[in-house]
Amino acid sequence: MSDDVLEIAGVSKRFGDILANDDISLSLARGEIVALLGENGAGKTTLMNVLFGHYVPDSGTVAVMGRPLPPGRPREAISAGIGMVHQHFSLAANLSVLENVMTGSERLFLPMSNTSAARKKLMALSERFGLKVDPEARLGDLSVGEQQRVEILKALYNDAKILVLDEPTAVLTNLEAEKLFSILKDMARLGLSLIFISHKLDEVMATADRIVVLRGGRSVAERRASATSKAELAELMVGRAVSRPMRDHVERGDVVLEAIAISVRIDGVDRLKSIDFTLHAGEVLGIIGVSGNGQTTLAHMISGIVQPKDGDLLLYGKSVGDMSVADVVAAGIGRIPEDRTHEGAIGEMAIWENAILERLGDYSKHGLVDRKSAIVFADRIIKEFDVRGGVPTTRFRLLSGGNMQKLILGRNLIEHPKILLAAQPARGLDEGAVAAVHERILEARRNGTAVLLISEDLDEIMALSDRIQAIVGGRLSPPVNADHADARMLGLMMAGEWAQAMPGREVGHAP
Amino acid sequence: MRLERREHRPLALVLVTPLVAVAVALAIAGVLIAIAGAPVIAAYGELLKGAFGSRLATTETLTRAIPLILTGMAAAVAFRAQVWNIGGEGQFYLGAIAAAAMGSEVLGDLPGFVQIPVLMLTGATAGAVLLLIPLWLRLRFFVDEVVTTLLLNFVAILFVSMLIDTVLKDPLGFGWPQSEAIADQAMLPDLVSRSRLHVGLIIAMVLALLVWFVQRRTVFGMQSRAAGLSPSGARFAGIPLGRTLIFVAMISGGFAGLAGAIEVMGVQGYVTTELSPGFGYSGIVVAMLANLNPIGVVFAAIFIATMFVGADGMSRAMSIPAYIADVTVSLSLLSMLVALFFTQYRIRK
Numbered sequence: 001m002s003d004d005v006l007e008i009a010g011v012s013k014r015f016g017d018i019l020a021n022d023d024i025s026l027s028l029a030r031g032e033i034v035a036l037l038g039e040n041g042a043g044k045t046t047l048m049n050v051l052f053g054h055y056v057p058d059s060g061t062v063a064v065m066g067r068p069l070p071p072g073r074p075r076e077a078i079s080a081g082i083g084m085v086h087q088h089f090s091l092a093a094n095l096s097v098l099e100n101v102m103t104g105s106e107r108l109f110l111p112m113s114n115t116s117a118a119r120k121k122l123m124a125l126s127e128r129f130g131l132k133v134d135p136e137a138r139l140g141d142l143s144v145g146e147q148q149r150v151e152i153l154k155a156l157y158n159d160a161k162i163l164v165l166d167e168p169t170a171v172l173t174n175l176e177a178e179k180l181f182s183i184l185k186d187m188a189r190l191g192l193s194l195i196f197i198s199h200k201l202d203e204v205m206a207t208a209d210r211i212v213v214l215r216g217g218r219s220v221a222e223r224r225a226s227a228t229s230k231a232e233l234a235e236l237m238v239g240r241a242v243s244r245p246m247r248d249h250v251e252r253g254d255v256v257l258e259a260i261a262i263s264v265r266i267d268g269v270d271r272l273k274s275i276d277f278t279l280h281a282g283e284v285l286g287i288i289g290v291s292g293n294g295q296t297t298l299a300h301m302i303s304g305i306v307q308p309k310d311g312d313l314l315l316y317g318k319s320v321g322d323m324s325v326a327d328v329v330a331a332g333i334g335r336i337p338e339d340r341t342h343e344g345a346i347g348e349m350a351i352w353e354n355a356i357l358e359r360l361g362d363y364s365k366h367g368l369v370d371r372k373s374a375i376v377f378a379d380r381i382i383k384e385f386d387v388r389g390g391v392p393t394t395r396f397r398l399l400s401g402g403n404m405q406k407l408i409l410g411r412n413l414i415e416h417p418k419i420l421l422a423a424q425p426a427r428g429l430d431e432g433a434v435a436a437v438h439e440r441i442l443e444a445r446r447n448g449t450a451v452l453l454i455s456e457d458l459d460e461i462m463a464l465s466d467r468i469q470a471i472v473g474g475r476l477s478p479p480v481n482a483d484h485a486d487a488r489m490l491g492l493m494m495a496g497e498w499a500q501a502m503p504g505r506e507v508g509h510a511p
Numbered sequence: 512m513r514l515e516r517r518e519h520r521p522l523a524l525v526l527v528t529p530l531v532a533v534a535v536a537l538a539i540a541g542v543l544i545a546i547a548g549a550p551v552i553a554a555y556g557e558l559l560k561g562a563f564g565s566r567l568a569t570t571e572t573l574t575r576a577i578p579l580i581l582t583g584m585a586a587a588v589a590f591r592a593q594v595w596n597i598g599g600e601g602q603f604y605l606g607a608i609a610a611a612a613m614g615s616e617v618l619g620d621l622p623g624f625v626q627i628p629v630l631m632l633t634g635a636t637a638g639a640v641l642l643l644i645p646l647w648l649r650l651r652f653f654v655d656e657v658v659t660t661l662l663l664n665f666v667a668i669l670f671v672s673m674l675i676d677t678v679l680k681d682p683l684g685f686g687w688p689q690s691e692a693i694a695d696q697a698m699l700p701d702l703v704s705r706s707r708l709h710v711g712l713i714i715a716m717v718l719a720l721l722v723w724f725v726q727r728r729t730v731f732g733m734q735s736r737a738a739g740l741s742p743s744g745a746r747f748a749g750i751p752l753g754r755t756l757i758f759v760a761m762i763s764g765g766f767a768g769l770a771g772a773i774e775v776m777g778v779q780g781y782v783t784t785e786l787s788p789g790f791g792y793s794g795i796v797v798a799m800l801a802n803l804n805p806i807g808v809v810f811a812a813i814f815i816a817t818m819f820v821g822a823d824g825m826s827r828a829m830s831i832p833a834y835i836a837d838v839t840v841s842l843s844l845l846s847m848l849v850a851l852f853f854t855q856y857r858i859r860k
Contacts, residue, residue, distance in 0.1 A: 305746060325749025335747075343747040348740045357737060357748040364730045371728075 004066075005030050005193050006082075006162055011050055011060030020046040021057070022217040028162065033184065033194045035208035035225075037201075039237055039430035040401065043217040044197045048164050052084050053077040064162070083155025085165040089147055091154075093140035097133050098122060101154045118157075125156050129187055145176035163187070165196040169203060170428070175290055181207045199237070199430055201230045202459075213237055238432045245439045246463050248446075253281030255317065256450045257302075257419055262311030264297050271297035274311065275476040277452075277469060279419065284441070284451040286465030286482070288458065289494055294474040295454050296338065299423040302452065303335045304328035316418075329358050331419075334412030338423035338454070340401075344408045347397030351387075352378035354396045355411050377414075385410035385440070402433030409440050413449075420444055423454045438464060458487055472496040517857050524854055529800050529807070532850040533814065536843035540835055549829040561824020562817040570706035572813070572820045574778065578603070578787070579812035580715040581770035582794025584722055585638075587803040589763035591726070592739035594646065594756060598660030599767040600791025601667030602641045604782075606634035606768025607775045608671045611782045612679055614693030614775075623696035630697055631772050638768015639761040641667060646760040650753050664791065672784050681781065690782040699777040709777035715809075718766070722805040735759050767791060788819070796844045802851065815840055 006028040013021040020043045028034050036044045049055045051062055056072040063069060064080040091100045102118050119135055126133055131149045139147060148168065155163055165184075169177040184207060188194055198204050204211055205225055213221045213236040221236045231243070257279040264272040271294050279285050289295060300306045304325040312319050315331055328335070335358075337343035345354040352371070355378040356363040363374045378392035385406045389399050399407065405425065412420060422441060426434040441464060445451055454471075455461050461468060468485055470477040470493035477498045480489070492501035541551040562572045582599045589596035596602075610630040618626050645659035675681075676688040699709040726732040737745040738755045746752055770790060775782060793815055800814065801807030822836030 303747065304749065325747070329749065337747055339743075342741065342743045344744070346737055346741040346744040349737065353733065353737075357733075357744075357750075360730050360733065367729050367731065369728060369730055369733055 003030050004028060005064065006051075006195075007063040007066075008047070008051060009061050009063070011047060011057045011062070013046055013050060013055055013057050019217050021050065021060075023060070024214070024217075024219045025060075026212055026219070028193045028195060030193055031188050031191050032210065033188050033196070033208045035204040035211045036195060036197045036214060037199065037204050037211055037233060037237055038214035039199055039432070042214040042237075044214055045166060046217075047214070048084070048166060048195070048197060051077070051164065052082060078158055078160075081159060081161035083152075083158060083160025083163045085148065085151045085155060085163065085168060087166045087168075087170055089151045091139055091147060091151060093138075095139055096135065097137050097139060097142075097150050097153075098135040100139050100150055101135075101157045105158050122153060122157060125153055129153075129156065129190070130183055145172055145180070148172070148180070161192060163192055163194045165194065167197055167199075169198070169200065177203065201233050201237075201431070204233065205230055215239055234431050238430075244435050244459070244463055245442055247284065247442055247466070250282045250446055252283040252466065253448060253450075255279065256281050256315070257452070258314040258317075260312040260314065262301070262308045262313060264301050264306055265309045266297065266306060271474050272301065272308075273474045275474075277476060277479070279450045279452055281418070281450045282445055282448045283466040284445055284453050284464045285479070286461040286468040287452065287454045287471050287476070288461045288468055288490055289456060289471035291456050293471045295423065295456075295471055297474070298471065299335075299338060299421060299454055302328070302333065302421045303337070325358065326361070332415075332417050334415075334417035334420040334449075336405075336408055336412060336420070336422045336425050338427065340404050340408055345396045345404065348395060350393050351382070351390050351396055351399075351407065352392035354407070355381055355392075358411075381407060381410035381414055384414060386436070402429050402436070405429060405433065405437055406440075409437060413440060413444055416447060417444075417449060420449050420451045421454075422451060424456070425453070426455075426457065426460055434460075458490060461490070462487075468493075470494050470496075470498070478502070517855055520854055525802065528850045528854050529802065529811065529847060532800070532847035533843050535846040535850075536839050539842050539846075540839040543838060544829075544831060544835060547829075547831040547835075549831050554825050554829045554831065557828040558818075558821035558825040560821075561828075562821030564824070566703075567706065568820065568824070570703050570708035572816050573712055574707045574709070575816035575820055576809075576812045577709075577711040577715050577777065578770040578774050578790040579793055579797050579815055580719060580809055581766050581773065582790045583797030583801065583808040583812050584715075584719060584794075584805055585763045585766035585770070585791075586795045586798035587801060587805060587808055588722060588726075588766065589642075589759060590798060591803050592735040592756060592759040594739070594759055594763065595655075595657045596642055596660050596760070596763050596767075597657055597795065598642060598645065598663050598667075598764075598791070599770075599794045600787065600789065601660075601664035602638035602764050602767035603771040603774075603787050603791045604671045605641050605667045605771065606638040607771030607782050607786055608674055608679070608690065609637035609768070610634040610772035611690045611693055611775050612674075614697045615691035615781075616679070618694070618697070620694060623698075626694065626697035627699065627776065630693070630776055631769055634772025634775075635765035635769040638766070638771065639764040641768070642760045642764030643757065646756060650756065668784065671782065675782055675784070679782075688783065692781040693776065697776060698780060699773065707778055711773040711777040714773065719805045719809050722762075726805065731755075731758065767794070770794075793840070796840060799844055799851075800847050814843075 004027045008026040011021050011024045024047055038044045050057045053072055053074040053076060061068055069080055070076050098119055101122055102113060106113055122135055131153055133146065133149055133153065139150060168180060172180060181203065184194055208225050211223050211225055212219055213233065215237060255278050259275055259277050261274045261276060262272060263270060263274050277285060297306060301308060304323045304327060307322040341347060352375045356374045363370045375392045381387065387403050387406045389403050426437050429437065441451055453464055462482065465482045467479040468482050469479045477493050480502055489501050544551050544554045561568060563569050582603060585599050586596060610633050613633040614626060614630050618629060641663060645656040645663060648654040648659055649656045675690045679690045681689050681691045699711055702708045702710050702712060734750045734755050737750055738752055742752055774786060779786060797808055797811040797815055800811035818836045818840050822833045826833035
């Protein structure tokens with residue numbers, strides 16, 4: 001086509017034994033948004049690095065505006081009009097927004113930098129695309145969403161006509177993500193072409209004009225967004241039909257955990273404000289909310305890492321005072337932390353060490369670690385929870401995200417805990433792993449475990465929870481029965497409009 | 512060309528790394544020897560002869576290795592838990608002066624079997640206390656212990672220097688700034704007669720084995736490793752972070768202080784400001800060459816001692832500067848750091 005601004009033809013790239021890109025072709029028209037959809041390791045990022053000149057492809061060509069791009073030259077790619085927004089921003093925290101934007105586009109050794117012209121250009125761009133920033137603000141003081149805006153502006157400042165965004169929503173809250181996508185659509189309307197890399201079906205369906213699915217390094221399908229469905233895309237992406245499991249009916253049991261007016265203060269800031277909830281055996285209580293509203297503190301409080309300032313926590317009907325991590329583990333509370341690489345495990349330690357780290361007392365005698373039975377335990381988790389890619393002595397870091405989560409799940413569920421705290425259990429996992437994690441959580445529920453599920457993913461909460469409470473600004477809404485809940489109602493709840501969300505009787509059976 | 516993290520670190524690679532690093536350092540130092548106008552192979556021959564060529568040379572080399580094993584362990588234990596103790600030199604001196612003061616001023620003429628353990632314990636305690644201050648500052652106020660431990664070296668050494676010129680000054684020392692000597696029965700017995708080599712060598716080696724066992728097999732070893740690798744992960748697993756680091760600091764500072772005490776009790780009998788030719792700092796090199804492995808520390812310490820003792824012989828025989836030894840040791844640290852990097856990463860085109 002003549003109006004294609006970008007033409008990737010037959011790109012292959014091999015790393016050792018792995019064919020990361022296998023004869024991939026892709027075109028992009030002016031004003032079009034193309035989503036590159038694929039699981040982790042499907043070759044999305046490799047392809048974009050070829051496009052951007054970070055990698056030299058083994059074969060294949062890239063042409064911008066009909067002109068071939070010399071391989072392996074990032075500067076050529078930039079001057080041809082390709083802008084990249086990385087998942088991990090390439091910005092300097094100690095510089096101002098304006099300085100960050102200017103960096104790299106000015107020649108070195110100028111007598112002085114032309115700040116006022118740069119500011120004018122930046123403000124014009126900011127105005128035109130609706131990307132509001134303060135050019136004098138120090139980058140480190142900005143929120144992640146604002147930093148991303150700066151990264152986009154930096155690409156635009158370099159006269160990018162083609163913008164590549166690598167997993168742009170991975171670091172954003174739902175609200176910020178929505179805002180981002182409306183901006184991206186405006187940008188396409190104004191004539192820019194965009195490629196965005198994602199493994200999230202929702203955002204791909206909502207934003208892209210065309211969707212290219214990568215699997216195992218090959219381009220397996222191309223669909224117009226209007227002519228496909230989430231189910232089809234999921235199947236194309238994973239290579240087989242996947243469906244997330246749904247909860248079935250389970251008779252709920254006694255109350256096992258109850259919070260009465262609990263407040264938590266950290267460094268002088270009230271993170272949780274007089275929250276109430278009850279959790280029954282054999283049910284999933286979903287806590288939904290935009291991230292940063294106290295979820296981390298709630299998870300830490302139940303994990304025994306922070307202690308409440310006020311209120312009462314009742315465990316199996318008995319009031320417990322401050323609980324340490326050891327107390328929590330001993331009380332039969334399984335914990336899945338929201339940050340599996342920083343909290344859930346220690347990457348440089350072996351799988352077996354990570355399996356027992358939180359219950360060293362059970363796997364040691366007279367201060368000596370019982371390595372043998374720890375390895376047996378780790379082996380059991382690996383077998384029963386289908387952890388792939390490692391033996392007990394493998395370092396944890398070498399597992400994929402999904403397998404890391406299976407190991408963490410396994411170490412908690414294998415002993416059939418009475419209570420399971422699951423904080424963002426499927427965050428960042430690809431579709432196949434999400435289904436596996438959800439299945440395990442529902443299986444625990446069937447076995448009578450009480451699950452407190454903290455998540456910002458509406459689909460996840462709706463699929464798994466029996467009752468739902470929203471967390472807003474450190475407060476918990478009254479619970480609603482999941483059978484009466486829909487996306488609109490939960491949206492209102494997450495926005496704090498509780499009265500509007502649940503008029504009268506639909507407010508669940510709070511005790 | 513780019514760097515890629517290795518997925519597995521083969522054991523052979525880990526073992527060969529320090530040898531390669533030392534070989535590279537010797538090769539580069541060889542260029543310097545050649546520039547100084549001596550035949551390189553013959554010079555290294557003289558170096559080996561100077562370190563192991565006679566009974567006296569061998570015992571001197573091993574004597575020199577004793578404090579290095581202990582300060583090397585001080586660094587290795589701390590670094591493994593990510594406590595950056597650069598203060599080994601100060602802890603060494605404080606341990607030395609504490610032992611000397613306890614011996615000469617308090618215990619006096621008590622029998623050896625009382626004095627020896629008490630003096631060692633005193634030295635270790637003094638070293639531990641000196642490291643607990645920076646650790647407290649780190650835990651309480653997030654002060655970087657690299658800076659505080661390093662600067663406390665000067666505080667400690669000047670403090671010792673003041674003591675041996677004032678209250679602890681030896682009245683029979685002809686006016687030289689040195690402490691009073693400890694009693695003869697408080698001195699460590701010789702390991703080999705008619706030499707300076709003392710039982711400190713056995714003590715240091717047994718302690719190295721003990722540390723190896725603790726790190727590898729005990730709950731405390733695993734907890735301190737976890738605390739070092741990932742504070743947030745350790746906290747989530749319920750490991751008491753502060754307490755673990757305090758124990759680590761006590762062991763680390765204790766080893767450096769013990770090194771000072773043993774040097775007084777094994778070799779000199781009293782303290783001067785020339786007691787240590789930088790044992791505390793060399794301990795960092797020892798620990799790095801050993802890749803923080805306590806058994807490796809013993810070998811690395813013997814290597815460093817060989818270089819220092821042998822270089823004297825080499826410089827006399829070949830009339831080249833003895834500073835070649837310092838250069839070689841420093842080079843071996845640098846090449847070890849590079850080599851360690853390549854045990855973790857490989858080059859990919």
